[in-house]
Amino acid sequence: MMTNFSHRCNIICFVIWITASLTVYSLPASSMEPGVTSDILPMPKKPRLLQYPPWKRPLWQVHTVYGLYSAGGDLGNRFGPSSMVGLELQRQSPPNGWIWSLHGGHLFGAQVKENSLFGAIATASGDIITANGVFEDYRLRQFGWFVEGRLGKIVFPMGPQGSGIRLDLGIGMLQHKIWIETPNNNSPQLSSEYKRGYDRLCDGLSLSQSLTYHYLSANRLINFQVGVDLIQAFTRERRSVRYDTGLRAHDARRDLLDGLKFSWILPIYERSEKADLYFD
Numbered sequence: 001m002m003t004n005f006s007h008r009c010n011i012i013c014f015v016i017w018i019t020a021s022l023t024v025y026s027l028p029a030s031s032m033e034p035g036v037t038s039d040i041l042p043m044p045k046k047p048r049l050l051q052y053p054p055w056k057r058p059l060w061q062v063h064t065v066y067g068l069y070s071a072g073g074d075l076g077n078r079f080g081p082s083s084m085v086g087l088e089l090q091r092q093s094p095p096n097g098w099i100w101s102l103h104g105g106h107l108f109g110a111q112v113k114e115n116s117l118f119g120a121i122a123t124a125s126g127d128i129i130t131a132n133g134v135f136e137d138y139r140l141r142q143f144g145w146f147v148e149g150r151l152g153k154i155v156f157p158m159g160p161q162g163s164g165i166r167l168d169l170g171i172g173m174l175q176h177k178i179w180i181e182t183p184n185n186n187s188p189q190l191s192s193e194y195k196r197g198y199d200r201l202c203d204g205l206s207l208s209q210s211l212t213y214h215y216l217s218a219n220r221l222i223n224f225q226v227g228v229d230l231i232q233a234f235t236r237e238r239r240s241v242r243y244d245t246g247l248r249a250h251d252a253r254r255d256l257l258d259g260l261k262f263s264w265i266l267p268i269y270e271r272s273e274k275a276d277l278y279f280d
Contacts, residue, residue, distance in 0.1 A: 059162070060268040063088035065105060067229055069259030075176070075233075076256070078200065079142045080111025086146070088263065092162070099152040103170070109142035112178055117198055119244030121189040130186040138190065143179035146231070148172020148208060159215055166214040166225070174233035174255065175203035197243030202253060204235030216267060223265035231257040 067084040070076075086105025093099075115126060117140070122128055128136040152168035177199040182190050190198075212227025233255040242249050 059092040061088075061090040061092060061223075062266040062268070063090065063101075063103075063225065063263040064266075065103070065261060065263040067105070067259050067261035069229075069231075069257040071109075072256030072258060073232075074235075074253040074255055078112065078114055078178075079109050079176075080113065082107055082109030082142055082257070084108075084146060084259075084261075097153070099150075099154075099166070099168070101150040101152065101168070101170075102148075103150060103172075104147045105145070107142065107144035107146055107174075107176060112140040112142065114178070114200075117178065117244060118189075121244075128182075128187050128190060130184060132186060136187045136190065137183055138187075139181040139183075141179040141181065142176060144174065144176030146172065146174050146206070148206060150208070150210075152210075154214060158213070160218045162216040163214055166210075166212050166227075168208075168210045168212070170206075170208040170210075172206050172208070173203060174206040174231065174235065174257075175201070176235075176255070177201040194243065196239060197241065199239070200242075201238045202235040202255070203238060204233055204253070204255075206231055206233040208232070210261070212261070216265070220267060220269075223267055225261075225263045225265060227261065229257075229259055229261045233257075 065084070065086045065088055069082050069084065071079045071082060084105040084107050086103060088101055088103040090099055090101040118126070118128065128138055130136045148170040149172060150168045150170035152166055154162070154164040154166050156165035158164040180190060180195045180199060188194075208229065208231045210227060210229040212225050212229075214225045216223050233253075235253045235255055236251070237249045237253075239249075241247065
């Protein structure tokens with residue numbers, strides 16, 4: 001009886017050994033490696049989210065602008081060279097698309113060419129006498145504002161993505177006048193109310209054209225725009241009368257500004273809502 005029981009145990013052990021051996025040899029080789037699970041079916045891989053590259057997204061830009069201009073036309077008869085500082089907000093569509101911008105700047109200069117500005121209230125040499133009987137140390141400067149909307153396009157790509165030769169056309173308004181500064185503020189004939197009769201305030205519609213190189217670095221650290229800027233304004237004087245002559249002066253004017261401008265760019269890349277899914 002013991003012999004039969006021992007024989008049966010040997011048969012059961014042999015069957016278990018054969019089954020285990022077949023199971024091991026039927027597994028793939030990768031499952032025998034350390035750290036790898038023995039699951040027959042591999043786990044599905046999760047899809048990864050592929051965002052569009054930054055240069056394919058719509059782009060906002062903030063420009064800090066400086067320009068140096070020479071005056072022409074009627075403006076050249078009144079003022080010398082001038083400068084303009086301002087800000088520009090731009091919206092750029094995907095690569096090499098249209099660029100919409102809104103620009104505003106402050107125009108200023110130190111040279112005023114009109115000498116006989118004050119007429120009868122000045123001496124023969126052009127000086128102003130204060131209420132204390134001394135000469136007023138007045139200063140004349142150019143002062144103005146310029147606002148416009150522009151439409152541009154990179155017509156010749158050159159350099160990193162989004163960079164190249166750029167052409168812009170704009171329409172807006174130009175305003176300028178003679179800024180009369182009286183440090184002593186002791187001349188009744190040049191009070192704030194009377195200065196308006198001498199400041200030659202002008203404004204009107206303006207057109208502009210610019211040809212620049214627009215550069216956006218791949219690492220977003222160095223971004224600038226530099227080139228030629230041309231402005232033509234069709235203005236008129238807005239004061240009802242000139243105090244120095246007692247006459248109205250509302251004749252049409254053609255004011256020109258030709259110069260170079262440079263802007264440092266802060267690009268703002270939008271997070272794209274579009275994405276592609278792919279599997280490794």
